[in-house]
Amino acid sequence: MxxxxxxxxxxxxxxxxxxxxxxxxxxxxxxxxxxxxxxxxxxxxxxxxxxxxxxxxxxxxxxxxNSTKTRDELVEAASSMNYVINKNEVISTSYLTACYLKSIDFQGKVYIVGSEGISQELDEILIKHEGVGPDVVTSFSDALDFTIHSEIKAVVVGMDKDFSYRKMIKAATYLNNPEVLFIGTNTDEQFPVGGTKIMPGTGSLVRAIECCSLRKAVIMGKxxxxxxxxxxxxxxxxxxxxxxxxxxxxxxxxxxxxxxxxxxxxxxxxxxxxxxxxxxxxxxxxxxxxxxxxxxxxxxxxxxxxxxx
Ligand SMILES: [Mg+2]
Structure with a gap:
């Protein structure tokens, strides 16, 4: 039936x-x-x-x-819109990422393609990281002109308004080592913005890194x-x-x-x-x-x- x-x-x-x-x-x-x-x-x-x-x-x-805000920032934003809310009631993908790394006793540094929501949650559990902020190539001839940091043991991809070709190169390079973990905060294709304009969501960035690294990310969010x-x-x-x-x-x-x-x-x-x-x-x-x-x-x-x- x-x-x-x-x-x-x-x-x-x-x-x-x-x-x-x-x-x-x-x-x-x-x-x-x-x-x-x-x-x-x-x-x-x-x-x-x-x-x-x-x-x-x-x-x-x-x-x-949403991986762009910490739990504290989400509480502040929600409170300002009259929601009664406590930090321990907020579960964001940046927080889940930190929980996941803590649960596996992660040792090493994280390369973040994402924003401060993730870096601040990692700071709270004392995990080192790099990558947040603008990082662009100005020409193809200097595209590979960067230092590989061997202490990077995970790549985390979240929402990143500074997403760039350079970041794709770095993420794919680190993920070329199969021992390096690959975490995506979520797979949302687009943001709900209404109207006719489209804002690509984190899933679009995760898929871009999956494509160039030939790897599949472990996904934290819904x-x-x-x-x-x-x-x-x-x-x-x-x-x-x-x-x-x-x-x-x-x-x-x-x-x-x-x-x-x-x-x-x-x-x-x-x-x-x-x-x-x-x-x-x-x-x-x-x-x-x-x-x-x-x-x-x-x-x-x-x-x-x-x-x-
Ligand atoms: Mg929604």
Whole structure:
């Protein structure tokens, strides 16, 4: 028998059903960009809903594939947009990268193709690093004019506004040694910016380095289950009573499905309603994993159901 998820707009369900849904989870794992804000601009209504869920006793975790900010910076940014948030509730890919290196007792220096979000998290656990900041070649004749540092034992690729051909050369050179670890923070292809212009995401940079190094990166962020495992192992959450909220099916919803969480897609970011409806029609196992249980136009649409709670 073909199984189709009954994915529906949560806000169109009878109130009793929505209340039952709200009572079915006690942990919320929420994505940030595209759910709570877009490029630093708050999405109206999201903070009211999330703060209300917290008031109702739900545990909240902010899980972001963004590697450009440290947890402290994310707390500061979210607080300024009225989100109630603590550092130990933030799980970013730069933090996960640091946790991963610590968990394997990493010895050596890291070459970063990325930003200060990563370097500062590595500083916190006293791992040396280099690479953050502009580094360009001015001509092909001096492209290979750099020193190879033998203490580099890992290459970490995250979001990098200074991404360059020189950095590709260095990363590929270090990764030419199979002993050197290759970590990518996440695989998001594009940023949710709205409008017609496109901003390439970290996944585009990771793939560029994968291509020129002939290696595959170990991925820290969603949909890698590394983050879900950390939530279960370190924070003791119950997957069955956990709700994953996200704006992107191939990262957020996929992670939720793989970890056994319930899933709620909001249409305020990357994935559109037409894409969800296509997924809903699909018979493939792979697409089933990408299909949310329910969706909302925006997280704020949940507020009318929370006001009497
Ligand atoms: Mg997002």
């Amino acid at each position: 073909v199984y189709h998820k009954s994915v529906t707009d949560l806000s169109t369900l009878p109130k009793e059903k929505v209340i039952r849904f709200l009572e079915s989870f006690d942990t919320v794992v929420t994505d940030c960009d595209g759910v709570l804000w877009i490029l630093g601009v708050p999405i109206p209504g999201s903070s009211d809903v999330l703060n209300k869920l917290r008031d109702l006793g739900k545990k909240i975790f902010y899980v972001t594939n 949909p890698s289950t590394f983050v879900g495992k950390a939530l279960v192992d370190e924070y003791g959450i119950d997957p069955k009573r956990t709700l994953m909220i996200g704006d992107r099916c191939n990262t957020d919803i996929s992670l939720g499905s793989r970890c056994g969480f319930q899933t709620l897609l909001v249409l305020s970011g990357v994935t559109s309603l037409s894409e969800v409806l296509e997924l809903k029609k699909s018979d493939s196992e792979e697409n089933k994993e990408l299909t949310p249980d329910v969706y909302l136009r925006t997280l704020g649409d949940l507020m009318p159901f929370l006001t009497d709670q």
